[in-house]
Amino acid sequence: MAFPDIQSFMSLLESRGELLRVSAPVSRDLEITEIADRLVKKGGPAVLFENVVGSDFPLLIGALGTRERVALALGVDDLDDLAAKVNHLIDLKGSGGVRGLLGNIPKLGDAMNLPPRRVRSAPVQEVVWRGDEVDLDKIPVLKCWPEDGGPFVTLPLVITRDPETGERNMGMYRMQVMSRNTTGMHWQRHKTGTRHLEKAKAHGERLPVAVAIGGDPALIYAATAPLPPIPGLDEFALAGYLRGQRYPVVKGVTVDLDVPANAEFILEGYVDPQEDWVVEGPFGDHTGFYTLPDLYPLFHVTAVTMRRNPVYPATIVGRPPMEDAYLIEASERLFLPAAQLIIPEIVDYHMPPAGVAHNLVVVSIHKEFPGQAYKVANGLFGLGQMMNAKVIVVVDAEVKVNDMDAVWREVTQKALPGRDTLTTRGPIDVLDHSSRGWGYGGKLIIDATTKRPEEIGSGVSSREDQADDVVPEAFRPQATAELPTFPGVLAQRQTEDGYWYVALDKTGAGQARALAEAFAAHPAAAGVRHLLICDEQTDVQDAGDVWWTVLNNIDAERDVWVLDTPGGGRLLAWDGARKLPSEGFVREWPPKIVMDPAVQARVDRLWNVYGLPERWR
Structure with a gap:
């Protein structure tokens, strides 16, 4: 329409x-x-x-401002229909004689x-x-x-x-x-x-x-x-x-x-x-x-x-989710066929609101050979505005890329820090305040796909050697009832799927690194794969708030570390706290967007005067 x-x-x-x-x-x-x-x-x-x-x-x-309204605006029943619409246009038949050419007429009419x-x-x-x-x-x-x-x-x-x-x-x-x-x-x-x-x-x-x-x-x-x-x-x-x-x-x-x-x-x-x-x-x-x-x-x-x-x-932009999240989702659906044309093993991809478009991309693939996750991720880094992506997580074909709870479970279960994580560098969105340079910084690939024998061994040189590889026991996340306390920690939470969220009041250089090493050495770290250190304004009870803060506040090569944990495990520590001049960070660190409390109080007081329903207050 x-x-x-x-x-x-x-x-x-x-x-x-x-x-x-x-x-x-x-x-x-x-x-x-x-x-x-x-x-x-x-x-x-x-x-x-x-x-x-x-x-x-x-x-x-x-x-x-909703997924349904964007679909209506673009003339489809659902945003997923955009991919089919583009597939219909780009799949022009170049053979098949007269019948094949006649089959192209409706598509050429669309192109006109x-x-x-x-x-x-x-x-x-x-x-x-x-x-x-x-x-x-x-x-x-x-x-x-x-x-x-x-x-x-x-x-x-x-x-x-x-x-x-x-x-x-x-x-x-x-x-x-x-x-x-x-x-x-x-x-x-x-x-x-x-x-x-x-x-x-x-x-x-x-x-x-x-x-x-x-x-x-x-x-x-x-x-x-x-x-x-x-x-x-x-x-x-x-x-x-x-x-x-x-x-x-x-x-x-x-x-x-x-x-x-x-x-x-x-x-x-x-x-x-x-x-x-x-x-x-x-x-x-x-x-x-x-x-x-x-x-x-x-x-x-x-x-x-x-x-x-x-x-x-x-429109307004700001702390997600905002109206732009649905425009980003429309672009995901619209350009999925083009991405699949260039990287055919892609099943689907998603840029969740917490990643504000460029900070996080989740992609599912049909995996056929070892190292394929890195092949796909590096291919995405070379596609147009995807060059600004900061973190790419690759999962198996059956994982729903927009189910972030499922995605993060796959990450803890199938991505061993150090072995299945890779840092690199390249272009970064110029609005990124945490990168080492303006428009330039670190990137992270997380391979959360099911591993082939070649991907879990070390120094394997022949097919016969591969048969002797031992597949590591599946990681079993476990939350600790009583968490340790450390200076500067305002709040913390361990999740049942292997994540440890920490809100830190950072006052000195190297404080986050020291905290990460202390946490990694504690027995409570044995059941954890990821330690996410956030600023003091972060609500550790809200996973979306945690990931939004961390993804905004890291240069992946500088601020993501692999640490050993008790019992021979490994932990990926993400330093999502603000960076200080004393740590060599020369740019001014920007504040999070917060509305003036006086304006919030005025809107509360006038809500009924506006005539807006109470359920939206």
């Missing part, structure tokens, strides 16, 4: 009880975030705030929907602000979190064109409002927008930019998708394929760029590569931590076009 625009999708959600209206006045400064954060974490509805203080425009948030369709007039250009009329403060841009550097456009579809090849790109890059007509442009090192800007600088030109806000939900999703570098495949083409019809675009009013005709707002302007970059941030990011201030290009807005009665769509 194709939606003409975000407002038609909004109407369908409302008819299904998936959208609520709030007519009471509400502040764009933190208050909307607190409401939206509660709703998304409880699987609640989308909300249309009709009375945002200081703006004449209503604000929509949470439209893609890929190029966008140019129209002469568009709803998004019904109203135009130019020059001094431009005032971004009139748009209800959110300040999401207390330490944010200002209000941020959080759902922008940023459109640029390669100055040399003419190829178009659309990406979702946050934009901090700096003044009535300027914003920051968060183009990171590996992003296509950065490459376009570098080429414009080499040619001595400004880079024209258009930013769409709104459009139909398929396009909003497409702007987040990690598209492979295939000529002719861009975000408009992907949206067209998902919609089943060519995407309508119109030429900008002041920029020579095609923009979505069905958007709510378009910000038109340019980035001048000769200008000094500006300080952008902090920003409460999708990692759940603040991204600290840094220098980024300045976007000059020369015109704003819009519908006569536009709605401003927004």
